[in-house]
Amino acid sequence: MARTTDSSDRPHLPLPTAVFSNAHLAPRDRFAHWRDLLNSTHAPMTLRSDRSDDFLARQRVIPLGDVTVWPGAFPPVDFHRTSRLIRQSDPESYHLTLMLRGSGVVVWRDRTLRTSPGVFHNNDSSRPVEIRSSAERGRVVMIGLEIPKAVLPLAPRLAERAIGLPIRDDHGVGRLLARFLMQLVRSLPEYGIADGPRLGAVAMDLTAAVLAHAVEEDGALPEQTLRRTTLLRIRSFIQQNLDDPGLSPPSIAAAHRISTSCLHRLFRHEGITVGALIRRQRLERARAELADPGMAHALIDLIAARWCLTPAGFNRSFRTAYGMRPSEYRDMVFRGRPGPHVPPERNLPLSSG
Template sequence: MTMLLEGTAHDFDGWQSLVSDSFVPLDTEPQRRGGFTGRISARDYDSVVMSQINADPHAVLRTPGLISRTRSDGHGGTANCFKVSLQLDGHGLLIQDGREMTLAPGTLAIYDTSRPYTLSFDSDFSSYVMMYPQSRVNLPVAAVGQLTATPIGADHQLGAVVAQVISQAGAMLPTLNRATGVRLAGNVVDLLTTVMADELTAAGGEADERQRMWDEITDFIDAHLSDPQLSPSTIAAAHFISVRTLHQVFEGSGETVAGEIRRRRVDRCRADLADPRQRQTPVAAIGARWGLSDPAHFSRLFRSVVGQPPAGFRRSVLANRTV
């Protein structure tokens, strides 16, 4: 079911609770004396959370203590997310990984909830923020770390397109049915990933051999997800490298080779199960389509990743196709 959070805070205690419930645990600090008002409207589209924020001047801090607490509370998944913000009005400052970036209307910025950051706004502002798991991005986490607190797409021909798409999606998503909203939110994440990959190429982030091999191997995985025999050994053989070398290519990516295969298969199955055009396709057939031919194994794997068995996920998604 789509999570809907609509809230307004009139003091900093209320605001801290509101932003922490909407995103990840955060500290807040006032930027000026007097009263405070902030409003958040947030919706969850299959782990892609789209929020609109309107608030008075303040700062939010993601501290090492809060990051450790998130993981110890059993919410490690929410600790490992990317957030992309599109500034609509007002100005601010993003600080992460030793870099500072000015946030002005129209700018896109990415930051990582698994590492400390600070956002500071010295005037009233509004913005759209998308938060999604790092696993939704087909790029090594370490490589994306080169882009935090930098203007995403500022010199890229797709940058203005992405900003426009996020702005239009933010306004449109609340009016769409569940299945359409999930697909649109996923498409926006894919478009962002395309821009980030090109930014990394331009910056030399993919120049080394490991990055080249990682791209080649993950393309191979995508092309062979339907093969139940796909495994680290078959992948290594297809690329004339040892299994040990294959695992070394994935070091620092945040995922093992087998884990990457499982994640991509579940992502494809999740998309098909959420597609109303495929409601008559048996759940087991969708699993088999993506290389998960054992129905019991498919159900266990899907539930471990998504939190619901595949049949239950399909029912909940298609039952919430409200306008």
């Protein structure tokens, strides 16, 4: 009889990424190398920098199907993309930059945008632009996101209207996109090659929602994109409010201005109910605290209560999920004995379902 294997038996094939660095070069050769690299992997640009005598830079390229994410760190530099360079080569893509350190001024023919941590910089490869970056601490740190215009689920006329508008990365759907990008980069080893297209789809949906919101056209999103981004908003809301004893399907629906029946319909194809998702995430938060050395002396009942779990219900649910009582799990962790297999998060950023 052939042996049946499950996904845990299969080798983990990590997302294929490339890392570009000029640290191996002599300082005098680094800037030219970086300029040529950007021109060949992104789009032709003119680059200038006061640090060109020793321009130490690093960038990772993460392909997610049609979408590309690229975290990078480099000294302040000015980018200039002219009409002539656009005619020479145009990838016809939209670009968003999440600034983690540093700031910049982006200048188009008809508008100027000042960008820093807290404000996305968005751009269109088909428009002439000049970007002047600066960094008080010496290096600009950012995460770039590039999406071909042809696959973005938003009408081009709306996406183009959003170019150059300030988009906050600390609240609303902009915050969801920022969290997605940071979690993707931070947890990259956890994702496999099969996750790439799904991650890319999340990036496209969130980007479309961010741009649509910037031009106050949220209703112009395709139905599927609107449904998926609404689910991401709801999942994020649940994660942020797990310690609220009032968290429930009715309160979640009210916070998102939808009916409770609509909320349940959204989760119909998610493989889990809203109530079960809340219980599972609370249980996982409690499990993490049981394994936290800083909480080694906290009463187990108090940990359960922190996550709105009754002692009896916590013990029963924990044993069902992990095959042992909470006290046994804590003892196992601090004695270093092998314990139950707790599957790593294999879900998309922002989604713990």
